[in-house]
Amino acid sequence: MDLDAYVAAHLGEWRRLEELTRRRQLSGADSDELVERYQQVATHLSVVRTSAPDATVVAYLSSLLSRARSRASGTRTSTWRGVRRFFTDRFPAALYRLRWWWIGTLVANVVVTAVMIWWLLDHPAAEQSLLSQTEVRQLVEHDFEDYYSEYAASHFAAQVWVNNAWVAALCLALGVLGLPVIYLLFQNVANLAVIGSIMIRHDHGAHFFGLILPHGLLELTAVFVAAGVALNLFWSWVEPGPLTRAQSLAREGRTAGTVALGLVVVLLVSGLIEAFVTPSPLPTWARIGIGILAEAVFFAYVFVLGRDAHRRGHTGDLDSALLEDRVATQA
Known part of the structure; x- marks a missing residue:
């Protein structure tokens, strides 16, 4: 130098x-x-x-x-100024820039879950190979609903938050490998499909959706965002574009860190809904309405605030002034 x-x-x-x-x-x-x-x-x-x-x-x-x-x-x-910029610029811009990755992941998982539920309903023998009749009855009549009211709401919210944040973090941590993320997603949707098919088969479909939708819309969206961003991280070194593989992986890795921090708040909101709204005595339509509202707010955050931030040049990466300094070297 x-x-x-x-x-x-x-x-x-x-x-x-x-x-x-x-x-x-x-x-x-x-x-x-x-x-x-x-x-x-x-x-x-x-x-x-x-x-x-x-x-x-x-x-x-x-x-x-x-x-x-x-x-x-x-x-x-101005610490709060930095926090404000994170939630008005970096995080929404990252979600908007990578929208096709996580929306594609969301759509694919919804389709796979629906197909699995349909297949399980058409093959009742599969249910019998997974659970005994006693276990099925216990799940339908007690376990599924009791899960949401077994603990005090505040403790349950913390438990749900930590668990979902761990799943999202695991997706992002394994993203550079690609296949482990797909495996985690399959485990998640398979579990949901099995429980859903059992509840529907035993005439508890409305009960199932009434309990899963209030918090599940936002919660699963957050997990699919984490998985989609993780798959983008994997693709960043497979097809780096005009950057070197190291530069591409570093850029998308920093963006994944931005998304991980932001999802902590998103999952906190879904955890609060799951703890306080899902088991509440509110009518089913009101509880589902709260879930739909939370999901709508999230999408508005991405496609209004995020699109505006992206147009102003934000990508979800760190500001250029804070990135590693590059110097010219002599041959």
Whole structure:
């Protein structure tokens, strides 16, 4: 690396950070810039140490970062502004950009579930090979409904939230491999199809849909979003396009991290619905209506807020200022 050229290219940014550390008072915008400049210069220091460890430059940048860190720790930074930007820009833009991946996953799983339920209803012997008559009766008359009211609502909400977040995180974690995600999805829809076919066969279809739809619409959508984004992560290294495989995988990996964080909130909402609405004494139409409303709000979030954020240049990836610094190297 040409150290002189690198210093010349970034000296203005270093001096700007130095100027911010010397100001007696910082506005909210200045505080945000101080944090961003600190992250940039920290990357610069890492590059210098790795590629051209000049003692003078390393000492200067280390001292500058130390002063900036001390100033940042004593400054009220706009944390809530960053949170707001995440939920108004990054997360919805990621959902919108990758919409065909997770919508395709959603549609495919709904079709597979419907076909499996239809097949199971047409082959009653399959049910008998899975569960005994006693187990079927227990499921239909007690277990399915009791599941939603067995624990206190607040504890149940936390349990559901953690479980669903784990399933979504597992999909994203295994996404780079591809096939494990499909296996997880199949397990999920097979379980749903078996229970659904048993309930329908024993004239409890309305009961089944009345309990599963209020929370299941949003909950399953979140799982399908995680799976769709995970499959996109797999495809990013299979077909990287104009990027190198490493660059493509890194970009989609960062976007998957954005989606994972956002889905924590989505699954929290579905968990609250499952704990407080699904087992409530509200009429079935009201409970299902709440589920449909939650699902409609999610799709509006994606296709209104997400489309607008995407048009403004957001992709779900980190801001370019926070990405790894790229330097020219000599042959």
